[in-house]
Amino acid sequence: MNILRAASAGTLESSDALVMVSPGEGELAIDIESVVLPQFGAVIRQAVEEVAREMGVTAGIVRVNDRGALECTLRARVETALLRGTEAGT
Amino acid sequence: MIRSLLFVPGNSPAMLQNADIHGADALILDLEDAVALKEKDGARALVKHAVKALNFGGLPLVIRVNPLGSPYLEDDLLAMVPLRPAYLMPTKVSGAGDIQRISARMAEIEASRGMKSGCVGLLPLIETALGVENAFRIASSDPRVQGMLLGAEDLASDLGAARSKAGREIFYARGRMVMAARAAGILVFDTPFTDVDDEEGLEKDAGFAKSLGFDGKAAISPRHVAAINLAFSPTVVEINYAREVMAAIPKGEEAGLGVVSLHGKMVDKPIVERAKRVLAAARQLGLEGEDE
Numbered sequence: 001m002n003i004l005r006a007a008s009a010g011t012l013e014s015s016d017a018l019v020m021v022s023p024g025e026g027e028l029a030i031d032i033e034s035v036v037l038p039q040f041g042a043v044i045r046q047a048v049e050e051v052a053r054e055m056g057v058t059a060g061i062v063r064v065n066d067r068g069a070l071e072c073t074l075r076a077r078v079e080t081a082l083l084r085g086t087e088a089g090t
Numbered sequence: 091m092i093r094s095l096l097f098v099p100g101n102s103p104a105m106l107q108n109a110d111i112h113g114a115d116a117l118i119l120d121l122e123d124a125v126a127l128k129e130k131d132g133a134r135a136l137v138k139h140a141v142k143a144l145n146f147g148g149l150p151l152v153i154r155v156n157p158l159g160s161p162y163l164e165d166d167l168l169a170m171v172p173l174r175p176a177y178l179m180p181t182k183v184s185g186a187g188d189i190q191r192i193s194a195r196m197a198e199i200e201a202s203r204g205m206k207s208g209c210v211g212l213l214p215l216i217e218t219a220l221g222v223e224n225a226f227r228i229a230s231s232d233p234r235v236q237g238m239l240l241g242a243e244d245l246a247s248d249l250g251a252a253r254s255k256a257g258r259e260i261f262y263a264r265g266r267m268v269m270a271a272r273a274a275g276i277l278v279f280d281t282p283f284t285d286v287d288d289e290e291g292l293e294k295d296a297g298f299a300k301s302l303g304f305d306g307k308a309a310i311s312p313r314h315v316a317a318i319n320l321a322f323s324p325t326v327v328e329i330n331y332a333r334e335v336m337a338a339i340p341k342g343e344e345a346g347l348g349v350v351s352l353h354g355k356m357v358d359k360p361i362v363e364r365a366k367r368v369l370a371a372a373r374q375l376g377l378e379g380e381d382e
Contacts, residue, residue: 070143083135
């Protein structure tokens with residue numbers, strides 16, 4: 001499944017995350033902005049990678065602006081953004 | 091025992107993750123009116139992942155789904171049934187056929203996932219004039235239906251009546267809902283009180299609903315939960331009277347009396363049954379030892 005268009009999900013409210021996806025060549029690029037990046041950056045990255053893998057997305061750009069989201073929230077926002085940006089979301 | 095059901099917007103992570111701290115007996119995770127049309131997919135994904143990851147304090151979960159005929163219900167059912175919530179809450183339910191169509195689709199999803207058929211219950215929201223008139227048919231339409239909730243805001247709109255705090259416009263609907271639920275042997279819950287800041291009005295409204303026979307009441311604000319729980323809990327006076335009733339029966343039997351008198355009033359079967367219900371509720375709520 002390929003990211004065909006720029007799309008986003010979530011918000012910048014506390015406990016949420018704004019996830020933006022866009023098409024891109026090569027491997028999946030993940031860019032994370034979070035106030036807890038030193039503590040949870042690896043966990044956030046792993047969650048994004050797992051959701052993308054489960055959805056068969058291997059290329060493109062995923063930008064996460066995390067506002068203290070739980071992992072389940074992050075996974076939901078990534079899933080929604082990817083669905084909106086891929087053919088499944090048309 | 092469910093006295094209070096707290097509505098939680100399905101697209102709010104902060105409210106979802108803190109939903110179990112307000113003392114409600116059950117949670118209604120909302121995919122319908124609390125969610126903007128363009129965020130239906132986001133809310134569905136958020137509720138799905140939240141239910142998988144969080145245990146919500148072990149509270150019974152009700153998931154309010156979008157109405158039949160909307161473009162969202164099929165996706166709601168596909169995503170929510172596998173989560174095995176205690177209940178799904180179908181909306182704008184107006185007849186037994188609505189329930190039977192939804193239940194049949196749920197059965198297909200359950201079968202496709204290897205789930206036991208019928209393991210997810212239904213707690214339909216009755217919020218149209220036709221739904222109220224068909225309340226008993228809806229209540230007895232399918233074994234999944236274990237309770238009903240009255241939705242007064244949409245109902246008042248359907249009636250062409252203004253919504254009031256006194257609730258005169260929904261008096262008939264409330265009575266009809268309780269009658270239908272009792273006749274079908276299911277639970278029945280009252281509509282939320284929508285003025286978040288009017289605590290006195292809430293207490294009156296909840297007390298009135300209890301007096302009509304409702305089992306509990308929905309809440310749109312966490313601030314309403316405590317008052318609703320109090321209104322639908324047995325009082326110390328009720329518990330003590332129930333104990334006196336239960337104590338009086340063996341004494342009457344020993345005396346060879348068919349009917350017992352307590353404080354000058356006859357104690358017959360309906361009184362005994364009510365006393366049993368009060369004591370059962372007190373036991374469930376841990377209130378039984380208050381005067382011992």
